[in-house]
Amino acid sequence: MDARAQADAVAQLADTHPGRVPPLAARALAAARRSGDPAAAAITQRAWGHALLQTGEMDDAIRHLRSAITHSRRAGLTTVAGEARGKLAYALVMRGRPRQALAEVDAAVRTLTGVAADRARAQRAVILTEIGRHDEALADYQAALPGIRASGDEIAVSRLLTNRSVLHIHRYAFAAAVADLGEAEAISARLGRPLAVGIIVENLGVAEALRGDVPAALAHIDRAERLIADNGGHVALAVYDRGVLLLAAGLAGEARQEAERAATMLRREGHRLKVPEARLLLAQAASASGDWRVAADQARLATREFASQHRSEWAALARLTLLQARLRAGTTTARGADDLVTTLAAAGWPAATVEAHLVAAALRPTVADAHLAAAARWARRRVPAAVRARGWYAEALRRAHADPARAVGAIRAGLRILDEHAASLGAADLRVHSAAHRRELTALGLRLALRDGRPHRVLEWAERGRASRLGHRPARPPADPLLADLLAQLRGVAFELADAGAADTARLVPRQVTLERRIRDHVRTHRPVGETPRWTPVPLDALRAALGERRLVEFVESDGVLHRLTLAGGRLDARAIGPVAPIADLVRRLPFALHRLARPGDARRSAAAALLDAAARALDAALLGGAGDEPLVVSPTGALHSVPWSILPSCAGRPVTVSPSATLWCAAAGPPATVDVAVVAGPRLVGARAEAQRVAAIHGVAPLLDAPVERVLAVLGTVGVLHLAAHGRLSTDNPLFSDLLLADGPLLVHDLERLDRTPHTVSLAACDSGRAAVYAGDELLGLSATLATRGTAQLVAPVLPVPDLATEPVMVAYHERLAAGAPPAVALAATQHALRDADPPTRAAAAGFNCFGHGFTAPFPGGP
Incomplete structure (x- = not known):
């Protein structure tokens, strides 16, 4: 086979099996050099660089594509040079050099004609999408697609549709994104391009995540990671996308782990453009889990990195996360809040726009009403459930002082949206963590009820804000042989670990971790079985009748203060107890004291008994006040869930039961x-x-x-x-x-x-x-x-x-x-x-x- 034939074979393989290209390209390039054929060398280098782009080897891709341009000039291959410039532009933008990338792709568009120019426009659209210039990107895609379709180049059509879907996803045009991806997947599967299918499926996962279909999104991203890894690609972007999804689902701790993992992989793979995105995700996950220091530090770094890449919209998003972290930590100023709103609204990001309005309203009281009104308008738009619920939260904040009744109506509307969305989740942990999105709505409802002062209102919002997901008793899921097999394997590993030595433990623990992750990820893709009832707090009269001669004590926390609701003898009473922190400290002393008490021969047993007695008496006085001796129904909150109630003096010999809520x-x-x-x-x-x-x-x-x-x-x-x-x-x-x-x-x-x-x-x-x-x-x-x-x-x-x-x-x-x-x-x-x-x-x-x-x-x- 001559040098040109070898080069053409490598070029064809780069589109279908890029992982196989490097050794074949090395031989083809050697043949081109031996024969002194610059055209064959140009085609080979372009194909080699293209393959490396798909597998994430950015630095090597840049080197081969620059070489392709040089050889193309020598051979007079204007089209090959232009196509190499377009691919080089993408590699440069991934390395965080958007200005150079645009210069290269603009040069390609100017020098190419016909379908080659259309391909270059499609490549420019990718770069414009990455740096946030979405309207220009859409215009390039629309201009390029007809010519590429007419050429009969199905691979190029599939690639354009895949890339355009990313733009549609950014613009929340989910139906258009799914349509593009469906056609692209069909083409790629027919042409035998499994790596391309993996990338398409990953984008489907991102679309479903933003649309709010968590089980479908997880299934797509899991499948994408397997396809990409099995076909020589790098999975850093799939890891990042899973982190974004986990954060949206309320799993902040897992999202933080995936963000850290993605950042490490992106740095190793040379995706410098994406590193600050992973850093921003880490900041958002840290903020969601209450780690304000890490959130602020990472958001500050991400802001600088985005600015150096000239990505103003992303820099604004990072700045928003920084302001949110500082606001929650109580250490921020209003400077730049209005500019954030303007930039994020122009970028077409609904969720970020609503959050920017909420932050600006909190920081600038004089114009808070205008910002809250703007955010509230999203409550009735065709956007994902979480965005609509935040819109209702903005409306509730706006009405909280002047019209509490309408504020409560807005809170209930937001809760209905979130609870309907939670009904689509089959996995228990997804249902539980999705309640994080209800937190600010129910907290505001409770705050308004406490301000109102009527105990039955306080009880209603105490009930609305707790353990709503336990009210869903799902039907038994269908038989799942894969889950049963995975659980049996995990049992076997755990059984071996019980008697394992150091060497076997080192072998078995990774296997245990892998099985647990497979089980967790598999279960999360399940749809719910049966209908999920709406969470409705028990009516007060029904609760009175059910209690009979018993006493209900329900605890609720609002703004760091613990409150007690008591229902006994038909009378409901609500009163503040005091700050949560000292009571939580007393609760933490109990297990330590009981452990010391139970240890035989411990010389400190008398001290433990004294500590236990003192803590129990202090808790009893604070929590129950020594009132009543009726059988007790306790509904705890926070740290109180782990209180062993029988040790409290007023509970000695007294029947006590603990329930997450009065409704349950x-x-x-x-x-x-x-x-x-x-x-x-x-x-x-x-x-x-x-x-x-x-x-x-x-x-x-x-x-x-x-x-x-x-x-x-x-x-x-x-x-x-x-x-x-x-x-x-x-x-x-x-x-x-x-x-x-x-x-x-x-x-x-x-x-x-x-x-x-x-x-x-x-x-x-x-x-x-x-x-x-x-x-x-x-x-x-x-x-x-x-x-x-x-x-x-x-x-x-x-x-x-x-x-x-x-x-x-x-x-x-x-x-x-x-x-x-x-x-x-x-x-x-x-x-x-x-x-x-x-x-x-x-x-x-x-x-x-x-x-x-x-x-x-x-x-x-x-x-x-």
């Missing part, structure tokens, strides 16, 4: 469908077998000892009462991987979500199994929260680590009372009171248990 407490009422009992013991827990045998004997059943996960899950779906003694673990980083250890490995939260229903009344003798991870809006994730969503109405479990051997007398005494006809809250309170003089470990174990859910329904009325 009412919804949990009702008897079990069956009174069948199952008792399960897990391995490697001292005393678990003996405890299970004694509890099983109380109920007249045989215990399940050393049963595997699938056997236990089958039982859980059929019985009304369950007792399970096992090692428990709350995974605070990934609560859906919290687990209970059984014979063949851990039973995970993901396993429970596969059940059609769980037992009505459950007791877990497992450390931390009653504790949940708490998120914005007092949304909960963990074993206890998942049991509640799958149908468990009552749960007795510890909120602290408890001594293994000491749980047996606690659980035996509790089940004796339960079997005699006592409701769980009553049985637990009586057990804890009876053990008040027991040995310290037993006393500490008893104190660590809480009753959750309804708590006052006897599963065995009148005894078994």
Whole structure:
């Protein structure tokens, strides 16, 4: 094969399989040099540079494309030189040199004619899109497409449509973007261009993310990353896009990790243009998680980097993030706020425009009404749900002082939009984290209710602002063999890790992390099964009737102050308690003191007892005020979710149950469908077998000892009462991987979500199994929260680590009372009171248990 034929073969391969090009191009270039053929060398270098562009090797791409231009001049190949200039322009803009890029592509447009000029215009449109000159970019695309179509060059058509979709996405023209991408994918798949398909699918993910379809977006981005990686491409942009999506879904911590990962990869791959975008994402994620210092530092750096790239719109977006971080930290000025609004509005970015108006309104009170009115206009436009909800928030702020009734109406409108959007989410963690978008709306509603002063209004907004996602009890998802297989693999790895040495641990942990990520990502692509009901707070009269002789105490935080709502004897009262911080500090002392108390032979046990007593009395006085002795329903907030209530003096011997909200407490009422009992013991827990045998004997059943996960899950779906003694673990980083250890490995939260229903009344003798991870809006994730969503109405479990051997007398005494006809809250309170003089470990174990859910329904009325 002669040099020209080799060059043409390389050029054809660059469009279909760029990862294979470098070794073939090296041979073709050597052949061109041996034969003294500058035309073959030019074509080869252009193809080599084009392939490197697609795989992200920007520096090498620039070198080969410059060489292609030089060889083209020698050979008199004007078209090859112009095309190389167009590709060189893209490489330069990716390296953060937009002015040079425009100079190169403008030169290409001037020197080329016909379809070659159209291709150069399409390349210029890409560069104009990247630097924010969207109207000019659209004009170039519109001018170039007819000629490229007429030429019959399907690859060029596909490339233009893919690139134009990015512009449509920036302009929120999602239907146009999806149409372009659909046609481009069909062409690329027919022509056998898998890397191009991966890039197209990535853009589909970005479009669906901005449109608000989180499951579809995640599925597209996951598929794109696999396609790009499998075909020699670099995945940094897919990682960045996933980070943007995770942040939009409220997963700020994960978004921050992906932003850091993307920034590292972009720097390594030479995508300098995109590095400040990853830095900006990191700033936005840090701001969303309350890390104002990191947010401000990263936003400041991103602002400078965008300015050096002459990307004024992106610099304005970074400046907006900087102002938001400073505003939330209480350290900013109004300088430049109006200019931000102007720049971001001109860029055509709806979400950023609304946020800029909100920031300007907060910083410039004299013109706040005008900015809020401008932001509020987006509430009724055809934009994604999150933007419309922010528009309603702006309207509520605008009306808050002069017309509170209309402000409340605006808040409710925003909440309806967000709750309808949440109904499209199937994964539990996505539903929970999506509540972060409700936070400012419900906080404003609560603030207005507190200002109004009527307790029933305060209760309504306390309920609207907490645990709304737990009210959704989804139907059982369809059978998912892939998920079942992944969970089985993860159990196997966890089982091996339990006895692994250092070498095996080093091998198994990465496998465990990979499996957990695959499970998490797979589940998040699921659509919800069944209809999601709207979150409606329980009416006050219905709540009064349900409580009867019991007392409800609901805590709510507003602007750093803790408030208490009390409903007893038909009377509702609301009062401020005081700053949250000192109370949270008291709560943090409890587990430390109980742990010291439970340790045998600890010389500091008396000091721990004194610390526990002092903290409990101080908390009791602050939280409950010593009022009343009726059975108690507690709805906590924030740090109060982990309080072991029985240690408070006024709760000694008093039936207490804990519920995320009064609405959920009412919804949990009702008897079990069956009174069948199952008792399960897990391995490697001292005393678990003996405890299970004694509890099983109380109920007249045989215990399940050393049963595997699938056997236990089958039982859980059929019985009304369950007792399970096992090692428990709350995974605070990934609560859906919290687990209970059984014979063949851990039973995970993901396993429970596969059940059609769980037992009505459950007791877990497992450390931390009653504790949940708490998120914005007092949304909960963990074993206890998942049991509640799958149908468990009552749960007795510890909120602290408890001594293994000491749980047996606690659980035996509790089940004796339960079997005699006592409701769980009553049985637990009586057990804890009876053990008040027991040995310290037993006393500490008893104190660590809480009753959750309804708590006052006897599963065995009148005894078994």
